[in-house]
Amino acid sequence: MTVRFGARLAAAVAARGPLCAGIDPHPGLIESWGLPLDASGLERFALGAAEALGAVVSIVKPQSAFFEAFGPAGVAVLERVIDTVHDAGALVLLDVKRGDIGSTMAAYTAAYVAEKAAFTADAATVSPYLGFGSLDSAVAAAREAGNGLFVLARTSNPEAHALQSARLPDGRTVAQSVVDAAAEHNAGVEPYGDVGVVVGATVAPGEVDLARLNGPVLAPGFGAQGATVADLHAVFGPDLPGLLPASSRELLRHGPDADALRRAAQRVADQLAGMRENGL
Numbered sequence: 267m268t269v270r271f272g273a274r275l276a277a278a279v280a281a282r283g284p285l286c287a288g289i290d291p292h293p294g295l296i297e298s299w300g301l302p303l304d305a306s307g308l309e310r311f312a313l314g315a316a317e318a319l320g321a322v323v324s325i326v327k328p329q330s331a332f333f334e335a336f337g338p339a340g341v342a343v344l345e346r347v348i349d350t351v352h353d354a355g356a357l358v359l360l361d362v363k364r365g366d367i368g369s370t371m372a373a374y375t376a377a378y379v380a381e382k383a384a385f386t387a388d389a390a391t392v393s394p395y396l397g398f399g400s401l402d403s404a405v406a407a408a409r410e411a412g413n414g415l416f417v418l419a420r421t422s423n424p425e426a427h428a429l430q431s432a433r434l435p436d437g438r439t440v441a442q443s444v445v446d447a448a449a450e451h452n453a454g455v456e457p458y459g460d461v462g463v464v465v466g467a468t469v470a471p472g473e474v475d476l477a478r479l480n481g482p483v484l485a486p487g488f489g490a491q492g493a494t495v496a497d498l499h500a501v502f503g504p505d506l507p508g509l510l511p512a513s514s515r516e517l518l519r520h521g522p523d524a525d526a527l528r529r530a531a532q533r534v535a536d537q538l539a540g541m542r543e544n545g546l
């Protein structure tokens with residue numbers, strides 16, 4: 267029997283906490299690890315990070331763009347990163363932010379989240395900005411395969427505000443309409459559904475109402491983009507079910523030493539556990 271993504275994620279978070287560790291092989295980071303800026307350097311960087319971080323956190327988020335930048339050799343490394351994270355015991359959220367008209371979206375679905383998808387991640391990020399309905403077949407295929415989707419709602423970058431906080435004729439913001447559409451897919455599912463949203467930890471408190479989402483919330487912007495544990499608390503409250511604070515550069519700068527990477531991730535995981543226990 268296929269176990270749904272939402273259930274698998276909830277179990278992983280119960281075991282290891284909610285931190286989502288990003289693997290973003292920025293050229294500057296690869297060089298700071300003393301590695302060459304080529305496919306061999308990418309491979310050592312990304313597999314080292316995958317092995318170390320995948321052993322600590324519940325979910326790892328490789329950023330596809332940094333692998334694609336190295337061409338086919340980089341994409342081959344990405345496939346190995348996914349396997350390495352799984353072997354280390356964590357789930358994989360592939361950050362590819364795909365979105366297109368329905369018929370093309372079907373091909374992205376086959377690549378990333380459908381049964382026997384070409385990439386074997388557990389979930390992928392998608393963009394609803396060609397209309398949430400263009401994602402419907404991806405949602406259905408991912409659910410059938412036991413995989414998940416994270417839909418961009420209110421992203422962490424400052425340029426997003428004008429578009430995503432614009433008001434629709436019914437008074438809701440564009441971002442809120444994305445959250446509400448995701449919530450429809452998650453209604454009634456326990457412990458929560460398979461359609462997550464992306465809401466940056468950098469956004470202003472109260473911008474998005476997540477109370478009825480009943481799904482995971484990826485919160486990038488924590489760490490290198492400036493958001494702190496206090497910001498997470500202010501934006502999401504102390505115990506939003508399914509909240510996955512995501513951090514990449516802030517963790518990766520501790521490499522290449524595997525122990526240092528693991529310790530950095532564990533420190534952040536402990537901080538997040540403190541946030542829940544003490545309402546920090």
Ligand SMILES: O=c1ccn([C@@H]2O[C@H](COP(=O)(O)O)[C@@H](O)[C@H]2O)c(=O)[nH]1
Pocket residue numbers: 288290329361420421422423464465466486487488489490491512513514515516
């Ligand atoms: O709103 C969003 C959506 C995705 N991202 C991605 O998260 C990481 C952020 O990395 P840091 O180094 O922790 O800043 C990166 O892959 C982005 O593409 C985001 O930042 N904001």
